[in-house]
Amino acid sequence: MTGDELKVRVGPDATEAALERPGTRPFDFTGRPMRGWVVVASSAVSEDQALAAWIDHGHDFAASLPPK
Structure with missing residues (x-):
């Protein structure tokens, strides 16, 4: 998070x-x-469940990348 916004790497195919x-x-x-x-406003992740969903989304994309 930067300030009160969450940055999430969702991948090019899921951006829209x-x-x-x-x-x-x-x-x-x-x-x-x-x-x-994408940037997610703090108001959109104020509930634990919403924050967890975004974290899962970013994690799933990162896990799909090949190892470096």
């Missing part, structure tokens, strides 16, 4: 679906949105 969820926006750190990442 993630952005349809309430409280999300593109992760734009450099003036260009970073494909595969």
Whole structure:
């Protein structure tokens, strides 16, 4: 988390679906949105269950990546 927002790596194929969820926006750190990442407002993760769902989503994507 940065400040009160959560950054989640969801992967390029899931970005559009993630952005349809309430409280999300593109992760734009450099003036260009970073494909595969979303920012989730604190209001959208104020409940433990909602936060856990986003953490699971990010974890699932990370687990799908090949080992480095």
